[in-house]
Amino acid sequence: PRKNPILTLNSPPLQGGAGGGKTQFSALTRVLIGTALWCALESIWSTGSLWWTSLSYTQSPHNLAILHLGQLSGPSAVTAAIVAVNGLIAEAFIEGSSATDYITDVTDVTDVTDGWKQEGGRGKKQERRKKNWVAYILPASLFLVLHIVGWSLYNRPLIQEAGTSLKIGIIQGNIPNEIKFDSGGWRRALEGYTAGYKQLADRKVDAVLIPETALPFIWTNEYQRSTLSFYKAILERGVVAWVGGFGQEENSLTNSLLAIDKTGAIVGRYDKLKLVPLGEYIPFYEILGGIINRLSPLDARLVPGNSKQLFDTPFGRAIVGICYDSAFAENFRYQAAQGGEFMITASNNAHYKPPMLAQHHALDVMRAIETDRWAAIATNTGYSAVVNPHGETVWKSGLNTYEVRDATIYRRQTKTLYVRWGDWLTPLLLVLAGLMRLIVRN
DSSP states (O other): OOOOGGGGGGSHHHHTTTTTTHHHHHHHHHHHHHHHHHHHHHHHHTTSSSOOOOGGGGGTTTOHHHHTTHHHHTHHHHHHHHHHHHHHHHHHHHHHHHHHHHHHHHHHHTOSSOHHHHHHHHHHHHHHHHHHHHHHHHHHHHHHHHHHHHHHHHTSOOOOOTTOEEEEEEEEOOOOHHHHTSHHHHHHHHHHHHHHHHHHHHTTOSEEEOOTTSSOSBTTSHHHHHTOHHHHHHHHHOOEEEEEEEEEETTEEEEEEEEEOTTSOEEEEEEOSSOOBTTTBOTTHHHHTTTSOOSSOOSSOBOOOOTTOOEEETTEEEEEEEGGGGGOHHHHHHHHHTTOOEEEEEEOOTTSOHHHHHHHHHHHHHHHHHHTOOEEEEESSSOOEEEOTTSOEEEEOOSSOOEEEEEEEEOOOOOOHHHHHOSOHHHHHHHHHHHHHHHHHO
16 A cells, blocks of 8 residues: 555654754754853852863873864863864764664655656655765764864964073972871971972072972961971071961961062962862861861861962962862963963872772862963872973972973963953853844744
């Protein structure tokens, strides 16, 4: 018996409007909405304390071309690129699967004696194949365009103006966490960092950077710091030091990086903004403080720094992050917008396995690219590093090694679009997604 052509309306491509192009239009709308929602979710998530796993970090530190999209709108630009390309690939796969079903249906329809129906079936098959090719070309084209844009940003020359160089010394102390906060660890830290400081001073560096809580004393207490051999070395050699230690804020402590000049005065201070939940502070402390045992070995309560703090040095304003801060791009963007000319980060990292240390380095690479700044990175056990504004790692330390290194970085005053405007892409995508949804409905 002859088959009824009307039965083929159950085919998904016909339901989606294969003959009139509605399928492609709906696919693009779905990808746009999905990209906007993903970026919005990451934006909301990054305002909290438990933030680390942005999709954009999957490209760091190796895909430098795509990472340079971060100069346009921060991590959201990289995330949007990944979601959009993969969303279009998924739509192409769905389109291809639907096309196979549709061709089968058309074959059934053309099993009739009317010649004009046979010709119509062949015409629809050809049109469907054409649309299927378009579906595959879209993600490939977007992939290519995004890499071309990123590559053009990556290939811009790094022009270093005269008089902007800084010779920075970095000490990686390699003090295991198990002894870091007892008397044996204190002695080992003082000996290692003092010896490294003197060695770097002999190399005529401009400043010495040491890791987060490298010398775990209250440096804002003048008497306590005056008894330390490292402090005495500063007075003796006269080289500026950026010291990871503790500061005091009323009855609480801060995890701080302090700038100490040749006279021994504290001329700059940055307090860690993003403390690790349970490790450095207890959420809802008033309620849970007596119930939850902290994972940190500290006896006093740590408090976070001010989100608007700035770090001035004798060489100009610096962009600073301490350990977990590196995951929060907005903190670095704000400091760059306020005149930060180079980036320094200090971390402990002794708690973590090598993959986590590599992830941390990848975060710092992204921050250097987004702000277009040179970065000096000091860690306790690795990876200490020097990264240029293109995200290229000029030097990287080993793991669990004591290292003393000097390197030249440069002060810069450029401002990327991201530094100027912040994350403008996410709200734009949400607006466009909303408009497209309304258009489709109407």
